[in-house]
Amino acid sequence: MSRIRKIYLDEKEIPKQWYNLAADIKTEPFMSPDGPVPPEAWAPVFPMNLVELEYSTQRWIDIPEGILEILSRWRPSPLYRAYDLEEALGTPAKIFYKNESLSPAGSHKPNTAVAQAWYNKQFGIKRMTTETGAGQWGSALAFACALLGLECKVFMVRVSFDQKPYRKLMMQTWGANCVASPSNETQAGRTILEKMPDTPGSLGIAISEAIEAAVTDKSGNTRYSLGSVLNHVMMHQTIIGLEAKKQLQKAGIKKPDVVIGCAGGGSNFAGLSFPFVYDKINGAEIEIIPVEPASCPTMTRAPYVYDHGDTAKMTPLVAMHSLGHSFIPPPIHAGGLRYHGMAPLVSKAVTEGLMNPLALHQLECYEAGILFAKTEGIIPAPETNHAIAAVINEANKAKEEGKEKVILFNFSGHGLMDLTGYDKYLSGQLTDYELPENIILENLEELKDYPKPPVGK
């Protein structure tokens, strides 16, 4: 055993500050018909201590002791060297991954769930509402609320609710209440159900329902929580990349050559990559690759526009890559990647040329996931498979070029709750889906009267 697979940090080495990319990349303001949205307008939706983080442009933000204490249940997460995957590929590349699947909820999502629940509790909130796609986020918030003694209500996108019954049970076991979205519990849900009773649902719809459920609670003790997209969520996740930096140093690696993560709303990708984007802004040569599904191609095929974050247009306008708020992606199994938009910070970084987004089809991703399961041993979440497929492409490129590249990726979650997708893949029931250009263009029509954000720096 001359080689070491897992690079650990002590609990005391958990980063004590989050990195805020908003200090280094200027995103556009949220817009309402009355102009830029001031922080106080968010008061019915989020607790003000989180709104403050959302608007902050301070580069380093202290992580409250109470949050560190809870994160220490599973953090720092180990950095793994993927020796066996390297060997199977015969690549000279060194592949490292942050194993975020070891959290009790099985993904990176608790990093922000715990932080958000903690800030809500500090603010006196008793009950949180949210949406979930694949279920990773909903179960993470259920977990965080259980530990902090808050009530939790989750609207889960119908297609995932049906495909992944265990996710609901997981949330239930932690004491949360989970319903399929669109539901009959909100006006937004009822409106959609009337028009499209058989809709598979979407993150956009579920967000509308969760916001409505929060802002219409007359007790004033309920707030909404978003598991991705927003600046403060990206910030909470940067603990992943900050740990990875320390761990690479321990492994004697000065910097990675390529950093890869899958991107739905953008949070796991941002969490790993933003600290390296900071280095890149400061001159380091690093290729940074967010990987999205070809069936929901926001960064690679959608424009950088102003659009709503949800389908019922309850959110203000957000400057981001978007396929249009009415876009309902086909029901691929990587439910966590079925979002019509992309985090503003990720979107802006893409427009500034700091990132090289890539879109992949699902069959290639499942194939990559199975190779990973049979070499590294862990069954990845279908979302994570997108990152792995991109890693394999990069490792093969390194082999062709004969280069000893260092590839770092985020192993954002395990697939133990997503096995029906593997079953369908293995039994040949899955196909790839190329989104026709005219569907994208038709959808974008709905944005034609919206303001346009400036492009470039």
Next chain:
Amino acid sequence: MSRIRKIYLDEKEIPKQWYNLAADIKTEPFMSPDGPVPPEAWAPVFPMNLVELEYSTQRWIDIPEGILEILSRWRPSPLYRAYDLEEALGTPAKIFYKNESLSPAGSHKPNTAVAQAWYNKQFGIKRMTTETGAGQWGSALAFACALLGLECKVFMVRVSFDQKPYRKLMMQTWGANCVASPSNETQAGRTILEKMPDTPGSLGIAISEAIEAAVTDKSGNTRYSLGSVLNHVMMHQTIIGLEAKKQLQKAGIKKPDVVIGCAGGGSNFAGLSFPFVYDKINGAEIEIIPVEPASCPTMTRAPYVYDHGDTAKMTPLVAMHSLGHSFIPPPIHAGGLRYHGMAPLVSKAVTEGLMNPLALHQLECYEAGILFAKTEGIIPAPETNHAIAAVINEANKAKEEGKEKVILFNFSGHGLMDLTGYDKYLSGQLTDYELPENIILENLEELKDYPKPPVGK
């Protein structure tokens, strides 16, 4: 963060030897109608290098480098201090647990699966067969076979197969073939199905099928593998307790006062406890508690007898606590604890007074599991809930007595694949079941003409 939750060891600190309790406790020989079974009689069933381990009475056995290399994917497992559970109970006890749920298969089972697959491969075997109850063992062997490039066939007890569809998918994803037992693929299975077409199955039946599938393969390249009960399996698992000892020392604890594990066949319990049984034999004061379900009470209500390890009587006679090889336990959700017998080494240690077995009902165990999920954050396997319930009892006792006891238990696996059980518990569909004494006595009739093992030292 003055307190540290997780006590890690370096990869290089993985124990390099297994502890073999058979050096310190004499178990009775396997018996056939012709007398004690010699090692060579096992040749069609197990590879001879594993048979050698099974018969060994050497105290310390070197772990081959190739096995350590694979174990390093997730080992050493962290030792956790359960601060939040302690706080919720208001106990002065210090509760520690080995977190075996972090293995890629989610339980302690890969510790022996990897070792067995490795020895089989060394011996030139191409294909392994096995049985599984809850699915923990089957998925562990599927995982090990995937990493080592062996074929794997799993007979899964029907009731678990139906209750836990994800387990089958997990095995499939690693490339294994999993069928419900009793199946039509073996003579043993067909015989049972004819008599009892609606049987929920049992570990005893599944073992018969898996052995038959191995020994009837004419290529000679197939061997059977057992996930518990046998001496070599217990030995492979002792890495858990050996790590725990080092970790307790790091935490400044000289010895635990109480060691607890759930026990079905006995392997996770043995893995944690045997190194402490060794200390106890050498004078240390430690209470050692195997916890079994009240519905399948081998140690607490069944005699120490000679019985077959499987229902179809394909195995020789084994000296152990047994409810009779025809006993089919009621379908409680802790499928991994539904075995009619108990590991010979555990059984013998019980007869020698080295252990204090305890039987618990399932409702109390689920309640304990949910408290654990809401305090420590991890959803436990239903089997593990038995250990947790016993820990809570001990912690409450320590509170009453005002004693600062150190309680160590094995968190043998997570419950993410077992959530239907939680669902049934939370919706009030589960009840407790007291096994009537006359059913036990009637079942034991089948053993009346078998030889009797000597009791005591």
